[in-house]
Amino acid sequence: MDTVRISAPHRELLDQVLDKWSLSVLSELCERPCRFNELRRAIPQVTQKSLTATLRRLERNGVVAREVVSTRPVAVSYRITPLGKTLRPPVDVLLTWAADHMPAITRAREAFDAPGGVPGSDRSESSDRSESER
């Protein structure tokens, strides 16, 4: 009844901000401003290309700011913006959720991926699940 009903624009927005690497980057920049390569080191799995793309997207959405220092060689620093900071609590809530329920999720996955030995875990017919769950 309550709960904000999701709309297309909302989904699109969250797609931009909560994509594959955004959370990691945001989480990192919330701690301190970072240079490009600092971010790479902090998030080893991301490729240069994807990191660049992510930073651009975040910059475009106004949550991250890019600063170029004209030294030689140039130094570029990324930092969270005020708007970006407002994203912190929601993200934090999310990460907390993830941390809290990780075990349950893992269990659910294992049950689902069950080697087939477990009866009742079958995904076909089962007129109704009156079975004493859990």
Added chain:
Amino acid sequence: MDTVRISAPHRELLDQVLDKWSLSVLSELCERPCRFNELRRAIPQVTQKSLTATLRRLERNGVVAREVVSTRPVAVSYRITPLGKTLRPPVDVLLTWAADHMPAITRAREAFDAPGGVPGSDRSESSDRSESER
């Protein structure tokens, strides 16, 4: 300074639960259990294939339950699980954030995508910034 530091497993988990259609589906199932085609109607943009995939993934992660009623033709009902319900507050916070900051984001995007007429909006050199980080 604190903020939960994101880890690979967390990111992977959120990728599964917060993907393109998950929020829409979850948001729908939070309201009431739904049949497959009810969901399709509720989320017109999703294709059958993607909806199936999304439901499977959510089911695997234990946030959605699938119930098959052996009528003829069969009826399948999806509902949110207790675990799935715990996802509600975080998601709600997120959607609220999106709603609240949508205007700011839109403005940021327009500034970024600037037709090139606006000086200073250029993404290259901006020599200032004395620099001294940590």
Added chain:
DNA sequence: CTGTATCCGCTATGATACTG
């Protein structure tokens, strides 16, 4: 009704090389 199976094109992503 509720899917599974295919083909297909687009995009995202990774690996690698090159530039200012």
Added chain:
DNA sequence: CAGTATCATAGCGGATACAG
């Protein structure tokens, strides 16, 4: 250091056909 350019590949989403 901080990217851009390019190529190759993987996976997703769309459309369509078919099945229990």
